[in-house]
Amino acid sequence: KEPEKLSLEMVDFLHSGEGNLPSNKADIYFKELGNETPTLVRLLMSTIHKQDKRLVKHISAKQFGMQFGLKAIYAHNGLLYFHTSIRNTTNMRYQIDYVTFKVVDKAVTTQTAIQETILQPLRAYNDLAVVAPKSELRTIYALESFSLPEGKILEISLHELNGGRTLTFTVDNKDLVRARAIDDLELRF
Template sequence: MYPQQEDGDLYHGLSRKLTFDRMIPPYGLEVTYDKTTHIIFPSAVRYVDLGSPNLIAGKADGSENVIRVKATRKNFREETNMSVITESGSFYTFNVKYADEPLLLNIEMADFINDGSEVNRPNNALDIYLKELGSESPKLVHLISKAIHKDNRRHIKHIGSKAFGIQYLLRGLYTHNGLLYFHTQVKNTSNVPYEVDFVTFKIVDKKVLKRTAIQEQVIFPLRAYNYATAVAGKKD
Protein backbone atom coordinates (compact mmCIF):
# COMPACT_ATOMS: atom_id res chain seq x y z
CA MET A 1 0.00 0.00 0.00
CA TYR A 2 1.09 3.57 -0.69
CA PRO A 3 0.57 6.56 1.58
CA GLN A 4 -2.31 8.86 0.74
CA GLN A 5 -1.51 11.52 -1.85
CA GLU A 6 -1.62 14.94 -0.19
CA ASP A 7 0.89 17.27 -1.87
CA GLY A 8 0.14 16.52 -5.51
CA ASP A 9 3.60 15.00 -6.04
CA LEU A 10 3.30 11.84 -8.15
CA TYR A 11 6.81 10.60 -7.29
CA HIS A 12 7.65 8.40 -4.32
CA GLY A 13 10.63 6.55 -2.93
CA LEU A 14 14.05 7.65 -4.20
CA SER A 15 12.79 9.88 -7.03
CA ARG A 16 14.00 13.47 -6.84
CA LYS A 17 11.72 16.20 -8.04
CA LEU A 18 13.12 18.38 -10.82
CA THR A 19 13.51 21.97 -9.68
CA PHE A 20 13.36 25.10 -11.82
CA ASP A 21 17.12 25.66 -11.66
CA ARG A 22 17.45 22.52 -13.86
CA MET A 23 15.06 23.84 -16.49
CA ILE A 24 16.12 25.28 -19.83
CA PRO A 25 13.67 28.15 -20.36
CA PRO A 26 11.68 27.75 -23.59
CA TYR A 27 10.99 30.49 -26.10
CA GLY A 28 7.43 31.36 -27.04
CA LEU A 29 6.73 30.82 -30.75
CA GLU A 30 3.62 31.60 -32.75
CA VAL A 31 2.78 29.84 -36.02
CA THR A 32 -0.05 30.05 -38.50
CA TYR A 33 -1.45 28.11 -41.45
CA ASP A 34 -1.10 30.61 -44.30
CA LYS A 35 2.35 31.99 -43.45
CA THR A 36 5.74 30.40 -42.80
CA THR A 37 7.87 31.26 -39.77
CA HIS A 38 11.64 31.15 -40.35
CA ILE A 39 14.15 30.71 -37.49
CA ILE A 40 17.84 31.47 -38.13
CA PHE A 41 20.32 29.68 -35.85
CA PRO A 42 24.02 30.57 -35.31
CA SER A 43 25.18 27.19 -36.67
CA ALA A 44 23.94 24.26 -38.74
CA VAL A 45 20.89 22.39 -37.43
CA ARG A 46 21.45 18.72 -36.64
CA TYR A 47 18.18 17.69 -34.97
CA VAL A 48 14.56 18.89 -34.92
CA ASP A 49 11.73 17.36 -32.89
CA LEU A 50 8.08 18.41 -33.11
CA GLY A 51 5.70 17.72 -30.24
CA SER A 52 2.56 17.52 -32.35
CA PRO A 53 1.40 16.62 -35.88
CA ASN A 54 -0.13 20.10 -35.93
CA LEU A 55 3.33 21.39 -36.85
CA ILE A 56 5.56 20.85 -39.84
CA ALA A 57 9.20 21.95 -39.95
CA GLY A 58 12.30 21.46 -42.06
CA LYS A 59 15.50 23.09 -43.23
CA ALA A 60 15.15 25.87 -45.76
CA ASP A 61 16.32 24.76 -49.20
CA GLY A 62 20.03 25.42 -49.69
CA SER A 63 20.60 26.37 -46.05
CA GLU A 64 21.81 24.40 -43.05
CA ASN A 65 20.99 26.85 -40.24
CA VAL A 66 17.49 28.05 -41.17
CA ILE A 67 14.35 26.18 -40.06
CA ARG A 68 10.91 26.90 -41.54
CA VAL A 69 7.88 26.15 -39.37
CA LYS A 70 4.14 26.36 -40.02
CA ALA A 71 0.85 24.86 -38.85
CA THR A 72 -0.64 21.86 -40.69
CA ARG A 73 -4.20 22.77 -39.68
CA LYS A 74 -5.97 25.98 -38.79
CA ASN A 75 -6.79 27.19 -35.29
CA PHE A 76 -5.45 24.28 -33.25
CA ARG A 77 -5.94 25.07 -29.57
CA GLU A 78 -3.44 22.80 -27.86
CA GLU A 79 -0.05 24.31 -27.11
CA THR A 80 2.83 22.13 -28.33
CA ASN A 81 6.60 22.33 -28.39
CA MET A 82 9.60 22.10 -30.69
CA SER A 83 13.25 21.28 -29.87
CA VAL A 84 16.37 21.98 -31.94
CA ILE A 85 20.01 20.89 -31.54
CA THR A 86 22.68 22.70 -33.56
CA GLU A 87 26.15 21.70 -34.71
CA SER A 88 27.70 23.92 -32.03
CA GLY A 89 26.15 21.69 -29.36
CA SER A 90 23.46 24.18 -28.37
CA PHE A 91 19.94 23.11 -27.44
CA TYR A 92 16.91 25.31 -28.11
CA THR A 93 13.34 24.63 -27.02
CA PHE A 94 10.13 26.42 -28.00
CA ASN A 95 6.56 26.42 -26.71
CA VAL A 96 4.43 26.75 -29.85
CA LYS A 97 0.86 28.00 -30.19
CA TYR A 98 -1.39 29.00 -33.08
CA ALA A 99 -2.01 32.63 -33.99
CA ASP A 100 -3.94 34.09 -36.91
CA GLU A 101 -1.28 36.78 -37.34
CA PRO A 102 2.05 35.85 -35.65
CA LEU A 103 3.88 38.84 -34.23
CA LEU A 104 7.26 37.49 -35.41
CA LEU A 105 7.72 35.65 -38.70
CA ASN A 106 11.52 35.87 -39.09
CA ILE A 107 13.54 35.15 -35.96
CA GLU A 108 17.28 35.18 -35.37
CA MET A 109 18.55 33.16 -32.40
CA ALA A 110 21.56 34.66 -30.62
CA ASP A 111 24.44 32.38 -29.62
CA PHE A 112 25.10 33.41 -26.04
CA ILE A 113 26.54 31.35 -23.20
CA ASN A 114 24.45 32.69 -20.32
CA ASP A 115 21.54 35.06 -19.92
CA GLY A 116 23.13 36.73 -16.90
CA SER A 117 20.85 35.15 -14.32
CA GLU A 118 22.49 33.49 -11.33
CA VAL A 119 19.55 31.19 -10.59
CA ASN A 120 18.79 29.93 -14.07
CA ARG A 121 20.47 27.74 -16.62
CA PRO A 122 21.65 29.13 -19.95
CA ASN A 123 18.91 29.52 -22.54
CA ASN A 124 20.82 27.19 -24.84
CA ALA A 125 22.61 24.28 -23.17
CA LEU A 126 26.30 23.97 -24.03
CA ASP A 127 27.02 20.42 -22.88
CA ILE A 128 25.50 18.44 -25.77
CA TYR A 129 28.02 16.15 -27.46
CA LEU A 130 27.92 15.06 -31.09
CA LYS A 131 28.99 11.62 -32.28
CA GLU A 132 31.74 12.66 -34.70
CA LEU A 133 33.56 14.76 -32.06
CA GLY A 134 33.67 11.96 -29.51
CA SER A 135 34.22 13.23 -25.97
CA GLU A 136 34.98 16.79 -27.06
CA SER A 137 32.41 19.55 -26.59
CA PRO A 138 31.38 21.20 -29.89
CA LYS A 139 31.44 24.59 -28.17
CA LEU A 140 35.03 24.01 -27.01
CA VAL A 141 36.07 22.98 -30.55
CA HIS A 142 34.65 26.26 -31.83
CA LEU A 143 36.39 28.31 -29.13
CA ILE A 144 39.76 26.63 -29.77
CA SER A 145 39.46 27.25 -33.52
CA LYS A 146 38.49 30.86 -32.89
CA ALA A 147 41.45 31.38 -30.54
CA ILE A 148 43.94 29.88 -33.03
CA HIS A 149 42.59 32.10 -35.83
CA LYS A 150 42.65 35.22 -33.65
CA ASP A 151 46.17 34.57 -32.33
CA ASN A 152 47.38 33.82 -35.89
CA ARG A 153 50.90 32.83 -34.86
CA ARG A 154 53.18 30.99 -37.27
CA HIS A 155 54.87 28.13 -35.46
CA ILE A 156 55.72 26.10 -38.60
CA LYS A 157 57.79 27.83 -41.30
CA HIS A 158 58.86 25.19 -43.79
CA ILE A 159 55.70 23.31 -44.80
CA GLY A 160 53.81 24.64 -47.81
CA SER A 161 53.48 24.75 -51.58
CA LYS A 162 53.70 27.50 -54.18
CA ALA A 163 52.68 27.54 -57.84
CA PHE A 164 51.38 30.16 -60.31
CA GLY A 165 51.39 32.91 -57.69
CA ILE A 166 49.36 30.91 -55.15
CA GLN A 167 50.99 29.81 -51.91
CA TYR A 168 49.48 27.44 -49.36
CA LEU A 169 51.10 27.34 -45.91
CA LEU A 170 50.75 25.37 -42.71
CA ARG A 171 51.17 27.96 -39.96
CA GLY A 172 50.53 25.74 -36.95
CA LEU A 173 49.43 22.30 -35.78
CA TYR A 174 47.65 21.86 -32.48
CA THR A 175 46.06 18.96 -30.62
CA HIS A 176 43.50 18.72 -27.82
CA ASN A 177 41.58 15.72 -26.53
CA GLY A 178 42.41 13.53 -29.52
CA LEU A 179 41.62 16.11 -32.22
CA LEU A 180 44.13 17.81 -34.55
CA TYR A 181 43.75 21.48 -35.48
CA PHE A 182 45.48 22.59 -38.71
CA HIS A 183 46.11 26.33 -39.02
CA THR A 184 46.54 27.05 -42.74
CA GLN A 185 46.92 30.12 -44.93
CA VAL A 186 46.41 30.85 -48.62
CA LYS A 187 48.41 33.69 -50.20
CA ASN A 188 47.55 35.11 -53.59
CA THR A 189 50.49 37.10 -54.98
CA SER A 190 48.88 37.50 -58.41
CA ASN A 191 46.44 40.19 -59.52
CA VAL A 192 43.71 37.68 -60.40
CA PRO A 193 41.18 36.50 -57.77
CA TYR A 194 41.69 32.87 -56.78
CA GLU A 195 38.62 30.75 -56.16
CA VAL A 196 39.02 27.68 -53.94
CA ASP A 197 37.20 24.76 -55.55
CA PHE A 198 37.78 22.24 -52.76
CA VAL A 199 40.30 21.28 -50.09
CA THR A 200 41.19 17.64 -49.34
CA PHE A 201 43.37 16.05 -46.70
CA LYS A 202 45.17 12.79 -47.48
CA ILE A 203 47.64 10.49 -45.79
CA VAL A 204 49.98 9.17 -48.52
CA ASP A 205 53.15 7.13 -48.66
CA LYS A 206 56.20 9.39 -48.61
CA LYS A 207 58.39 6.86 -50.40
CA VAL A 208 57.01 4.36 -52.90
CA LEU A 209 59.05 1.40 -54.12
CA LYS A 210 58.83 0.22 -57.70
CA ARG A 211 55.88 -2.04 -58.51
CA THR A 212 54.18 -1.04 -55.26
CA ALA A 213 50.66 0.37 -55.07
CA ILE A 214 50.41 3.88 -53.67
CA GLN A 215 48.49 3.95 -50.39
CA GLU A 216 46.19 6.98 -49.92
CA GLN A 217 43.75 7.61 -47.12
CA VAL A 218 41.38 10.58 -47.37
CA ILE A 219 40.72 12.39 -44.10
CA PHE A 220 37.47 14.34 -43.84
CA PRO A 221 37.63 17.45 -41.62
CA LEU A 222 35.15 17.53 -38.74
CA ARG A 223 34.94 21.32 -38.58
CA ALA A 224 36.20 24.35 -40.50
CA TYR A 225 36.59 27.85 -39.08
CA ASN A 226 36.79 30.93 -41.33
CA TYR A 227 36.80 28.70 -44.40
CA ALA A 228 37.76 30.88 -47.38
CA THR A 229 36.17 30.10 -50.72
CA ALA A 230 37.89 32.94 -52.61
CA VAL A 231 41.11 34.94 -52.20
CA ALA A 232 41.33 38.31 -53.91
CA GLY A 233 44.41 39.46 -55.80
CA LYS A 234 47.35 40.49 -53.62
CA LYS A 235 45.49 39.20 -50.55
CA ASP A 236 45.71 36.25 -48.14
Protein backbone atom coordinates in the same frame (compact mmCIF):
# COMPACT_ATOMS: atom_id res chain seq x y z
CA LYS B 1 9.62 3.54 -25.97
CA GLU B 2 9.18 6.78 -27.93
CA PRO B 3 11.80 9.54 -27.58
CA GLU B 4 10.84 12.73 -25.73
CA LYS B 5 11.78 14.94 -28.68
CA LEU B 6 11.96 14.01 -32.32
CA SER B 7 13.84 17.10 -33.38
CA LEU B 8 16.19 19.52 -31.70
CA GLU B 9 16.50 23.21 -32.51
CA MET B 10 20.29 23.59 -32.75
CA VAL B 11 20.24 27.38 -32.89
CA ASP B 12 19.06 27.37 -29.26
CA PHE B 13 22.14 25.46 -28.18
CA LEU B 14 24.77 26.97 -30.46
CA HIS B 15 23.76 30.59 -30.01
CA SER B 16 26.19 32.97 -31.66
CA GLY B 17 25.13 36.16 -29.87
CA GLU B 18 27.72 37.68 -27.58
CA GLY B 19 27.00 38.06 -23.89
CA ASN B 20 23.61 36.36 -23.90
CA LEU B 21 23.48 32.60 -23.68
CA PRO B 22 20.25 30.75 -24.41
CA SER B 23 18.14 29.85 -21.38
CA ASN B 24 18.22 26.14 -22.24
CA LYS B 25 22.02 25.98 -22.56
CA ALA B 26 23.21 22.37 -22.53
CA ASP B 27 26.33 20.59 -23.64
CA ILE B 28 25.81 18.56 -26.79
CA TYR B 29 28.38 15.97 -27.75
CA PHE B 30 28.73 14.60 -31.25
CA LYS B 31 30.36 11.21 -31.57
CA GLU B 32 32.82 12.51 -34.17
CA LEU B 33 34.14 15.19 -31.78
CA GLY B 34 34.82 12.74 -28.94
CA ASN B 35 34.76 14.51 -25.57
CA GLU B 36 34.45 18.00 -27.04
CA THR B 37 31.33 20.09 -27.43
CA PRO B 38 30.83 21.85 -30.77
CA THR B 39 30.86 25.15 -28.87
CA LEU B 40 34.29 24.47 -27.36
CA VAL B 41 35.69 23.29 -30.71
CA ARG B 42 34.44 26.49 -32.37
CA LEU B 43 35.92 28.57 -29.53
CA LEU B 44 39.30 26.83 -29.84
CA MET B 45 39.35 27.36 -33.60
CA SER B 46 38.35 31.00 -33.21
CA THR B 47 41.13 31.58 -30.66
CA ILE B 48 43.73 29.93 -32.92
CA HIS B 49 42.56 32.16 -35.78
CA LYS B 50 42.69 35.36 -33.68
CA GLN B 51 46.14 34.63 -32.23
CA ASP B 52 47.53 33.88 -35.71
CA LYS B 53 50.82 32.36 -34.52
CA ARG B 54 53.21 30.79 -37.00
CA LEU B 55 54.75 27.83 -35.19
CA VAL B 56 55.58 25.81 -38.33
CA LYS B 57 57.80 27.68 -40.78
CA HIS B 58 59.08 24.98 -43.12
CA ILE B 59 55.91 23.49 -44.63
CA SER B 60 54.34 25.19 -47.65
CA ALA B 61 53.83 25.04 -51.41
CA LYS B 62 54.40 28.03 -53.67
CA GLN B 63 53.65 28.34 -57.38
CA PHE B 64 51.47 30.31 -59.81
CA GLY B 65 51.68 33.37 -57.54
CA MET B 66 49.96 31.42 -54.77
CA GLN B 67 51.32 30.13 -51.48
CA PHE B 68 49.56 27.47 -49.39
CA GLY B 69 51.21 26.68 -46.09
CA LEU B 70 50.85 25.25 -42.62
CA LYS B 71 51.18 27.81 -39.83
CA ALA B 72 50.67 25.53 -36.83
CA ILE B 73 49.38 22.19 -35.57
CA TYR B 74 47.56 22.03 -32.23
CA ALA B 75 46.29 19.03 -30.27
CA HIS B 76 43.49 18.86 -27.71
CA ASN B 77 41.35 15.97 -26.40
CA GLY B 78 41.78 13.64 -29.36
CA LEU B 79 41.54 16.30 -32.07
CA LEU B 80 44.25 17.86 -34.23
CA TYR B 81 43.83 21.45 -35.41
CA PHE B 82 45.64 22.45 -38.61
CA HIS B 83 46.09 26.22 -39.06
CA THR B 84 46.60 26.85 -42.78
CA SER B 85 47.29 29.98 -44.80
CA ILE B 86 46.58 30.75 -48.45
CA ARG B 87 48.31 33.84 -49.88
CA ASN B 88 47.36 35.17 -53.30
CA THR B 89 49.95 37.55 -54.81
CA THR B 90 48.32 37.63 -58.26
CA ASN B 91 45.71 40.01 -59.67
CA MET B 92 43.30 37.12 -60.22
CA ARG B 93 41.03 35.76 -57.54
CA TYR B 94 41.51 32.14 -56.51
CA GLN B 95 38.28 30.15 -56.19
CA ILE B 96 38.70 27.21 -53.84
CA ASP B 97 37.01 24.02 -54.96
CA TYR B 98 38.08 21.77 -52.07
CA VAL B 99 40.92 20.85 -49.72
CA THR B 100 42.00 17.23 -49.27
CA PHE B 101 43.86 15.53 -46.42
CA LYS B 102 45.38 12.19 -47.52
CA VAL B 103 47.76 9.72 -45.93
CA VAL B 104 49.98 8.49 -48.78
CA ASP B 105 53.17 6.49 -49.29
CA LYS B 106 56.31 8.57 -48.80
CA ALA B 107 58.18 7.16 -51.80
CA VAL B 108 56.29 5.54 -54.65
CA THR B 109 58.33 3.53 -57.11
CA THR B 110 57.07 2.72 -60.58
CA GLN B 111 54.93 -0.37 -61.00
CA THR B 112 53.71 -0.07 -57.39
CA ALA B 113 50.08 0.16 -56.35
CA ILE B 114 49.47 3.47 -54.60
CA GLN B 115 47.74 3.21 -51.26
CA GLU B 116 46.13 6.31 -49.84
CA THR B 117 43.65 7.05 -47.08
CA ILE B 118 41.50 10.16 -47.28
CA LEU B 119 40.87 11.95 -43.97
CA GLN B 120 37.73 14.05 -43.60
CA PRO B 121 37.98 17.25 -41.55
CA LEU B 122 35.38 17.24 -38.78
CA ARG B 123 35.11 21.02 -38.66
CA ALA B 124 36.52 24.03 -40.55
CA TYR B 125 36.75 27.62 -39.33
CA ASN B 126 36.85 30.57 -41.76
CA ASP B 127 36.48 28.17 -44.70
CA LEU B 128 35.76 30.68 -47.46
CA ALA B 129 35.42 29.89 -51.15
CA VAL B 130 37.48 32.74 -52.64
CA VAL B 131 40.88 34.28 -51.97
CA ALA B 132 40.79 37.84 -53.28
CA PRO B 133 43.71 39.23 -55.32
CA LYS B 134 46.67 40.43 -53.24
CA SER B 135 45.25 38.96 -50.01
CA GLU B 136 45.59 36.12 -47.52
CA LEU B 137 43.05 33.65 -46.15
CA ARG B 138 43.63 31.63 -42.99
CA THR B 139 41.57 28.53 -42.20
CA ILE B 140 41.61 26.10 -39.27
CA TYR B 141 40.66 22.46 -39.83
CA ALA B 142 39.85 20.02 -37.02
CA LEU B 143 40.60 16.35 -37.66
CA GLU B 144 40.42 13.29 -35.49
CA SER B 145 43.82 12.66 -33.90
CA PHE B 146 46.05 10.24 -35.81
CA SER B 147 49.68 9.34 -36.32
CA LEU B 148 51.46 8.23 -39.45
CA PRO B 149 53.00 4.77 -39.85
CA GLU B 150 56.55 4.33 -41.11
CA GLY B 151 56.86 5.25 -44.77
CA LYS B 152 53.68 7.38 -44.87
CA ILE B 153 53.13 11.15 -45.00
CA LEU B 154 50.12 13.44 -44.77
CA GLU B 155 49.45 15.25 -48.04
CA ILE B 156 47.30 18.39 -47.90
CA SER B 157 46.11 19.71 -51.27
CA LEU B 158 44.25 22.86 -52.25
CA HIS B 159 42.29 22.56 -55.51
CA GLU B 160 41.09 25.49 -57.61
CA LEU B 161 37.58 25.52 -59.04
CA ASN B 162 37.69 25.41 -62.87
CA GLY B 163 41.44 25.94 -62.84
CA GLY B 164 44.76 24.17 -62.71
CA ARG B 165 46.42 25.93 -59.79
CA THR B 166 46.57 23.01 -57.36
CA LEU B 167 48.92 23.45 -54.40
CA THR B 168 50.12 20.52 -52.29
CA PHE B 169 52.39 20.24 -49.26
CA THR B 170 53.31 17.28 -47.07
CA VAL B 171 53.53 16.78 -43.31
CA ASP B 172 55.75 14.14 -41.71
CA ASN B 173 54.96 12.24 -38.51
CA LYS B 174 57.74 14.16 -36.70
CA ASP B 175 55.76 17.37 -37.34
CA LEU B 176 52.49 15.78 -36.18
CA VAL B 177 53.92 14.59 -32.88
CA ARG B 178 55.23 18.12 -32.22
CA ALA B 179 51.68 19.51 -32.24
CA ARG B 180 51.32 22.19 -29.58
CA ALA B 181 48.95 21.39 -26.71
CA ILE B 182 46.02 23.76 -26.62
CA ASP B 183 46.04 23.61 -22.81
CA ASP B 184 48.51 26.52 -22.84
CA LEU B 185 46.40 28.52 -25.30
CA GLU B 186 44.38 31.31 -23.70
CA LEU B 187 40.78 31.00 -24.87
CA ARG B 188 39.15 34.25 -25.95
CA PHE B 189 35.40 34.41 -25.53
